Amino acid sequence: MKSKPSIKDIANMVGVSTATISRYLNGKYQSMSEETRQRIAAAIERMGYQPSNIARSLRSTKSKTIAVLMADIFNPYSMDVLRGIEQQCSEHGYTIFICDAKDSAQRERNLIEEMTAKGVDGFIINTTGENNNFIKGLSLDYPVVLIGRKINGAAINTVAVDNQQGIDLAMKHLQQKGCRAITFLTPAPGNISPRIERIATFNQIAASEAFREITCHCLEMAALESNALQDRLRRQLDTRPQERQALITANGKLTLHVIAALNALHLTPPHDVLLVGFDDTDWAPLIRQPLTVIAQPTYEIGLTAARKLILMLDGQKTRKETATTLLPLSLIARETT
Amino acid sequence: MKSKPSIKDIANMVGVSTATISRYLNGKYQSMSEETRQRIAAAIERMGYQPSNIARSLRSTKSKTIAVLMADIFNPYSMDVLRGIEQQCSEHGYTIFICDAKDSAQRERNLIEEMTAKGVDGFIINTTGENNNFIKGLSLDYPVVLIGRKINGAAINTVAVDNQQGIDLAMKHLQQKGCRAITFLTPAPGNISPRIERIATFNQIAASEAFREITCHCLEMAALESNALQDRLRRQLDTRPQERQALITANGKLTLHVIAALNALHLTPPHDVLLVGFDDTDWAPLIRQPLTVIAQPTYEIGLTAARKLILMLDGQKTRKETATTLLPLSLIARETT
DNA sequence: CTGAAAGCGCTTACAG
DNA sequence: CTGAAAGCGCTTACAG
Numbered sequence: 233m234k235s236k237p238s239i240k241d242i243a244n245m246v247g248v249s250t251a252t253i254s255r256y257l258n259g260k261y262q263s264m265s266e267e268t269r270q271r272i273a274a275a276i277e278r279m280g281y282q283p284s285n286i287a288r289s290l291r292s293t294k295s296k297t298i299a300v301l302m303a304d305i306f307n308p309y310s311m312d313v314l315r316g317i318e319q320q321c322s323e324h325g326y327t328i329f330i331c332d333a334k335d336s337a338q339r340e341r342n343l344i345e346e347m348t349a350k351g352v353d354g355f356i357i358n359t360t361g362e363n364n365n366f367i368k369g370l371s372l373d374y375p376v377v378l379i380g381r382k383i384n385g386a387a388i389n390t391v392a393v394d395n396q397q398g399i400d401l402a403m404k405h406l407q408q409k410g411c412r413a414i415t416f417l418t419p420a421p422g423n424i425s426p427r428i429e430r431i432a433t434f435n436q437i438a439a440s441e442a443f444r445e446i447t448c449h450c451l452e453m454a455a456l457e458s459n460a461l462q463d464r465l466r467r468q469l470d471t472r473p474q475e476r477q478a479l480i481t482a483n484g485k486l487t488l489h490v491i492a493a494l495n496a497l498h499l500t501p502p503h504d505v506l507l508v509g510f511d512d513t514d515w516a517p518l519i520r521q522p523l524t525v526i527a528q529p530t531y532e533i534g535l536t537a538a539r540k541l542i543l544m545l546d547g548q549k550t551r552k553e554t555a556t557t558l559l560p561l562s563l564i565a566r567e568t569t
Numbered sequence: 570m571k572s573k574p575s576i577k578d579i580a581n582m583v584g585v586s587t588a589t590i591s592r593y594l595n596g597k598y599q600s601m602s603e604e605t606r607q608r609i610a611a612a613i614e615r616m617g618y619q620p621s622n623i624a625r626s627l628r629s630t631k632s633k634t635i636a637v638l639m640a641d642i643f644n645p646y647s648m649d650v651l652r653g654i655e656q657q658c659s660e661h662g663y664t665i666f667i668c669d670a671k672d673s674a675q676r677e678r679n680l681i682e683e684m685t686a687k688g689v690d691g692f693i694i695n696t697t698g699e700n701n702n703f704i705k706g707l708s709l710d711y712p713v714v715l716i717g718r719k720i721n722g723a724a725i726n727t728v729a730v731d732n733q734q735g736i737d738l739a740m741k742h743l744q745q746k747g748c749r750a751i752t753f754l755t756p757a758p759g760n761i762s763p764r765i766e767r768i769a770t771f772n773q774i775a776a777s778e779a780f781r782e783i784t785c786h787c788l789e790m791a792a793l794e795s796n797a798l799q800d801r802l803r804r805q806l807d808t809r810p811q812e813r814q815a816l817i818t819a820n821g822k823l824t825l826h827v828i829a830a831l832n833a834l835h836l837t838p839p840h841d842v843l844l845v846g847f848d849d850t851d852w853a854p855l856i857r858q859p860l861t862v863i864a865q866p867t868y869e870i871g872l873t874a875a876r877k878l879i880l881m882l883d884g885q886k887t888r889k890e891t892a893t894t895l896l897p898l899s900l901i902a903r904e905t906t
Numbered sequence: 907c908t909g910a911a912a913g914c915g916c917t918t919a920c921a922g
Numbered sequence: 923c924t925g926a927a928a929g930c931g932c933t934t935a936c937a938g
Binding site: 238239240250251254255258283284286290291292 | 930931932933934
């Protein structure tokens with residue numbers, strides 16, 4: 233392993249000081265002669281020299297890296313969001329550390345500390361919802377953009393989705409299809425804003441005049457293991473066996489489990505029960521019955537979040553506009569409804 | 570943004586030199602008095618001091634970071650592999666840069682250079698197959714572990730899967746189900762070793778005595794867009810309309826497209842055609858007909874690769890054993906066959 | 907247009 | 923048990 237050349241080697245080779253090489257590296261070509269510039273270029277080329285980012289970071293206290301923390305990276309939602317973030321960041325010369333909190337608040341905190349120690353320039357966070365004060369504190373020291381999940385009363389830039397609209401879309405759709413009973417299946421909301429918003433909107437619409445004739449239930453699913461889920465679904469659907477019933481599932485992962493349970497119960501949408509899921513996953517159109525879905529603009533969420541953070545990082549001023557960007561959801565009607 | 574305390578601040582606070590603080594940080598407790606040690610601990614705690622990893626990296630030329638390059642990160646295979654890598658790395662104090670080459674050789678090269686500039690300690694690479702010499706060169710300067718895709722004649726540690734066995738599993742299974750025609754659908758092999766191996770094994774078994782009565786075709790799919798694929802499949806299946814036919818798809822992404830095409834053609838497995846796919850994706854059991862699958866031990870692949878690399882990094886000697894670990898595939902029979 | 911010099915925050919022989 | 927000092931590879935006023 234031949235040790236890599238440093239700025240000093242290049243300086244010696246060209247016969248100038250390291251300062252000049254540094255200027256070259258930073259594109260300050262006006263402050264050197266054309267000849268010097270060309271000789272430096274040649275030497276760098278010949279030696280295959282690459283400046284050390286870590287040395288640069290140490291000096292400039294900018295590392296050109298961003299930490300991206302996801303509450304659960306293996307949620308299909310997260311994957312697409314990451315794609316958007318990645319695209320935007322690499323375009324602007326930022327590298328990202330992708331971190332998975334695995335739905336653990338403790339892990340989330342550790343990761344944040346680890347990342348500050350790594351010297352990242354900023355954070356994009358899809359939070360577990362359990363570290364609100366911690367993250368508020370972080371946002372005082374670092375540029376932070378929140379994704380999907382808001383933190384109450386914090387002046388933190390946020391990119392989220394219009395959950396009211398999403399639930400509205402789903403319920404109107406099902407109403408139109410003649411459903412007489414709608415059950416909303418959601419994970420326990422915890423401190424997670426989109427879950428809270430969706431549940432609140434669901435209940436609100438359920439209580440509205442327009443839905444007087446429709447029985448609405450919100451069901452928090454704790455356990456996702458197959459038997460419990462089957463039991464729960466069977467009981468729920470048996471309540472009104474004669475009526476046209478519908479299920480709304482709050483995210484892609486949950487949908488997958490619900491479909492498995494439905495299969496096991498030999499219940500086929502839309503005949504036995506209508507089904508609308510949040511998140512347009514890649515398998516949604518191909519499932520036993522292609523799935524009607526509330527699609528999140530996942531790629532755009534990631535893109536927007538990254539763009540915001542980069543604006544904060546590169547922007548002339550500390551752009552403290554702290555806006556919450558609300559992106560729209562859309563309903564894609566397929567065979568399950 | 571109050572600037573973070575440095576080792577100097579702690580040293581001043583405690584009234585010792587930075588050398589002593591550094592020793593403390595590196596756990597060299599034997600070389601300081603119990604009292605000093607406790608006072609340092611207290612000061613660090615009080616100030617919320619965190620050592621700067623980038624400064625440490627600069628000094629020690631170890632960054633405790635690993636670059637993970639994936640040819641295509643949005644392949645379901647890649648996701649699970651990453652999970653295994655992540656788990657193993659974080660357990661050993663390594664942070665990973667996840668990079669997506671997006672199937673571009675050029676991008677792959679750029680990423681590698683970028684990562685060396687970032688000062689990573691080693692590489693885990695699922696290569697595009699187009700940078701063999703480049704990666705061989707890299708492996709001379711850095712610890713490298715290859716994932717899934719081998720590089721010919723290179724002394725590089727590799728974690729791969731037993732593709733011969735996988736194809737064998739699939740074909741025997743289909744033979745047993747009474748198929749008279751088997752078509753293997755694969756992306757163009759390029760320089761990608763598992764594709765080459767699977768195609769070779771397929772042809773080899775097809776030519777064997779045991780398969781004399783079975784018509785076997787290997788079909789390289791260039792375009793995945795729906796119409797072209799439908800046409801191609803229709804033509805292939807129309808060849809022998811009277812016989813029991815089967816399809817083997819070479820990876821999860823391809824499977825998804827094939828299923829979509831089959832749906833469009835109103836062909837339902839296993840009635841109209843049997844279907845075995847490589848990769849046990851999360852949607853595989855839930856598809857219109859739960860999918861028979863050759864499952865890769867994806868998580869284990871990632872885990873093993875990371876473990877190998879860490880052994881090279883942390884190991885006392887440069888363990889140049891350069892073994893290729895071959896992991897077994899398994900067949901999960903579901904409703905499509 | 908260019909260089910000398912200080913310094914970013916650590917680590918590590920060396921000396922005591 | 924502890925410190926002074928050099929140095930990792932850069933950048934950046936400052937001076938010319």
